[in-house]
Amino acid sequence: MxxxxxxxxxxxxxxxxxxxxxxxxxxxxxxxxxxxxxxxxxxxxxxxxxxxxxxxxxxxxxxxxxxxxxxxxxxxxxxxxxxxxxxxxxxxxxxxxxxxQxxxxxxxxxxxxxxxxxxxxxxxxxxxxxxxxxxxSGVELEGQKRKEFEVIATKLSILQSQFENNVLDATMAWHYVTADQNELLGLSEDMLEQAWLRAESVGEKGYFLGLDAPTYLAVMQQADNRALRQKMYHAYVTRASSLAENPIYDNAKIMQEIIELRYKEAKLLGFNNYAELSLKSKMASSVDKVMAFLEDLLQRAKHQAQKELQALQSFANKHGLSGKLQVWDVPYYSEKMKKTLYDFTAEELRPYFPLPYVIQGLFKIIESLYGVHAQEVKEWDRYHLQTALYVFYDQKKDIRGKILVDLFARDNKRDGAWMDDCRTRYKRQDQSVQVPVAYVTCNFMPPKNNEDALLTHNDVLTLFHEFGHALHHILTKVDYLPVSGINGVEWDAVELPSQFMENFCWSREGLSLIAKHVKTGESLPTALFKKLEASRQYQSALAMLRQLEFALFDMKLHQVQPDGLDIHGTLLSIRKETSLFEVPEYNRFENSFSHIFAGGYAAGYYSYKWAEVLSSDAFSVFESSAEIINPKIGQSFLQNILEMGGSRPAAELFEAFRGQQPTVDALLKYNGIL
CATH class of the missing domain: 1.20.1050.40 (Endopeptidase. Chain P; domain 1)
Structure with missing residues (x-):
């Protein structure tokens, strides 16, 4: 065979x-x-x-x-x-x-x-x-140094895979089952039904709560039971650590070894640290420039974040909380406060975002901007029933690419959301073209039997984000594999097309195409749209501080000498500057921080904020026109950014589209930070 x-x-x-x-x-x-x-x-x-x-x-x-x-x-x-x-x-x-080598x-x-x-x-x-x-990669190394570099590279690939496996296993190893519905007061009917079905599927009676992202987020935002929120929080932030209920998946030694090996790799190549090595293939010119960028955003956001926290503390105390907010209270009271301020919660918006309509609207936006039409393939060789395949055609009816989507959480599936390449465009010697194919993978709450999956607005943002990556890959017109699609694009610029797409989920024009009530067919009412729009800046400074904490921890970790390095202590030192909450001593977030220990973002997590500056500045061009979904500007973005792949430096491509270098102004404006 x-x-x-x-x-x-x-x-x-x-x-x-x-x-x-x-x-x-x-x-x-x-x-x-x-x-x-x-x-x-x-x-x-x-x-x-x-x-x-x-x-x-x-x-x-x-x-x-x-x-x-x-x-x-x-x-x-x-x-x-x-x-x-x-x-x-x-x-x-x-x-x-x-x-x-x-x-x-x-x-x-x-x-x-x-x-x-x-x-x-x-x-x-x-x-x-x-x-x-x-x-x-050490081509100029000789003798023993070259052999050492080879050993390091192979060992790093093994350790990074082990890190990811431990996170997956630790996530799946923990669950909580209860037959007492009073423990689950506040959880939505959808969440309760999912929990009941999951319990049945594993032979349990009652409600099954796991640490998969949809379940964890739902409990933290909705559960009135403070003890349950604390239990879930403890389980989530101790995953893959010695403090977990099941400590066999502890990543501590693996993390230490990864940092030590990266440092040795950098020193062999003549760099002072791994951060310097990492930036050699990125847009940012130096470690100092990245640190200054992050510190500047921190200083701009911190005062407003303090005000946001004070407002949340006051709200929580007025609504039943005795004493100081704990970290497991923050998502819960944030949702309550959001409901009070804007008269909606994340769960209440779900009926307005049935997945089929969101996908349909996403494709209408893509077609309007780029002149590319999507068509679903009904019969194809699936690896799971809940996957889908879409083919994208241009106005000449030529195939530009395909996107395979796998959107729902399930056991034995890695957490999070990502895009990956399946096939890359290139022109063969006979002048035929290999059609590019991208994977888009998410972990949304699965649909109920024979019903449409309902997304939160945050899910919609995630979907648009990953499709932005996929479009970058499949709409390329570059004929050479090394710089086609996402290949050859600087790591801190690769998030530009993805974060750019998110902006359409906040605009009236975009939402009119993706939001329709699953039962009534009603579009998102104007009053509700205005509330959603206003909520964009809700706790935006607190959210920015959290991202800056991750980015600063990552950059700091990859600058220090690993001898005697205390990884957790490094995170604690960063938190003194970035976190306004008292984080419990047992929190071991770093043990499941796959982005930097397994996912390619080592000394590069700052890329999210760096690219957000680019994407915000790029989207401001669309906002300055009479219509947000502007085909003329869309064609410019297509031709200067998406079609070019990695064929030219990202800074050149951005300036070709924007007409100037990026500024941080649009980012601050969208976040409501003065």
């Missing part, structure tokens, strides 16, 4: 995947890449067409094989799949490191840059990126 992990198909054939053949498939792809490299290096003269193109094509085939295994590992994790993925990630990491390859790329007169601007950018990455 054919191993579909080795077929070069336009879409993965999920039903035909035999996971037991995954190791041999990855080994086969790796051998093909290595053999091809040796054959090509025998030439004396190199060109893009005869050298870089075949290497990139072979790596793309490897990416399709390994990427499918990685995606399945994230969305339907089993012990067998986890073990196989671990084997594959080690092999691929070893190959990547050894390839990036091959001086013969570096010299070949340098030769092409100097001598291949057919190169266009995108190809030149791609080669410069590769040469930079060679140097950041």
């Amino acid at each position: 054919e191993n579909v992990l080795l077929t070069d198909s336009a879409m993965p054939e999920f039903s035909k995947v035999d996971i037991s053949k995954a190791k041999e498939a990855v080994d086969f792809r790796l051998k093909k890449c290595l053999d091809l490299k040796e054959v090509l290096l025998q030439e004396n003269q190199f060109t893009w067409a005869q050298f870089i193109y075949p290497l990139e094509e072979a790596d793309d085939r490897l990416s399709k094989t390994f990427g499918l295994i990685a995606h399945l590992n994230a969305v339907q994790n089993t012990q067998e799949l986890r073990d196989i993925y671990q084997y594959c990630v080690e092999k691929v990491s070893e190959y990547s490191t050894q390839t990036a 091959d001086e013969r390859l570096l010299k070949a790329y340098q030769y092409i840059l100097k001598n291949d007169t057919s190169l266009d601007r995108a190809q030149i950018k791609a080669i410069h990126d590769v040469i930079r990455d060679f140097k950041l």
Whole structure:
């Protein structure tokens, strides 16, 4: 039987995947890449067409094989799949490191840059990126230092995977079941029904509460039972730590080793710390510039955040809380106060955001802005019944790309929301084009039987955010794999298209297309829209402080010497400046901070705020026109940002669209910060 992990198909054939053949498939792809490299290096003269193109094509085939295994590992994790993925990630990491340290390859790329007169601007950018990455991967190291670097790179890939596994296992290991509905007063009917069904599915009687994001957030915002909120909070913030009820998934030693290895890696390459190494491939020019940017936002937001907290404390005391707010009280009273101020809660908006209508509205916005039409594929090879596939066509009816969505929380699925590439656009030698495909994965509350899933407004923001990433990937017109779609885009600019899309969920024009009551068909009433719009700035400074806490912790952690490093102590020192709440001593948020310990955001979490400056400034162009959903400006954003991928530096692309460098003014305005 054919191993579909080795077929070069336009879409993965999920039903035909035999996971037991995954190791041999990855080994086969790796051998093909290595053999091809040796054959090509025998030439004396190199060109893009005869050298870089075949290497990139072979790596793309490897990416399709390994990427499918990685995606399945994230969305339907089993012990067998986890073990196989671990084997594959080690092999691929070893190959990547050894390839990036091959001086013969570096010299070949340098030769092409100097001598291949057919190169266009995108190809030149791609080669410069590769040469930079060679140097950041230890190509200039010799002897023992090179061997040490290889060991570090492989070990880091293993540890980062273990970190993610521990977070998933720790999240799934904890649950609370109660048959007493009085304990759950305040929870919505939808939440109660979900909890009852989950209990039934595992053979329990009563209501099952887990630490998946939809359940946790619902309990923290809705439950009148303060003891239950505290119980859930304790379980959530001690995940993957020695203080959890089940401490076997403790990430403490893994985190320490990750930081130590990153530091050693940076020192081997001649940097003072890992933060300096990380920024070499980003827009930000220096660690000092990033720290100044974060500190400036902190100073601008802190006074307003203090006022927001004082208002919340006063409200809570007037509405039954005796004494000081605790962290498990904040989401609950914030929702209550929001209801008082704006006369709605997150749950009350759910009926206005049935998923089919939200998707339909999202596609109308995309079509109006970019002239791209989406069509759902009804019959295709799914890996789960609750997934969907959409094909996007331009005005010439040519396929621009596909997006595969997997939107609902379930067991054995990694928490959070993300976009990943499945296929990347490039032009083959026969001039045909590989159609790009993106995965969009979220963890929304699943629908009830035979009913539409109802989203919160925050869910809608998440969906638009991840589709922004996906559009960046599939709407590219770049023909070269290294800089096509999200490839080659600086990490601190990659969030621009995603955060940009969120803005349409706050505008009247956007909401008129995505909000319709599931039963009455009524559009979001004007009065309710105005309340939602006003709520955008609700506790915005407190929210900004929380993000700055994460970003400053990340940057600080990757600047300090790891000898005797106290990771938790580092976070506590940052909290003295950023947190206005008394955080319990047992809080071990860092032990599940996958973004920086497993997700690629190490010394880069600041990117969210950095890109928010870019996205806010970009959206201000749309706001300055007569209509927010402006096709003319949309085409400019498409042509200057989305279609260009990583073919030019992000700063150049932004200025080409905006006509000037970004300023922080629009970000502060949207957050209501003076």
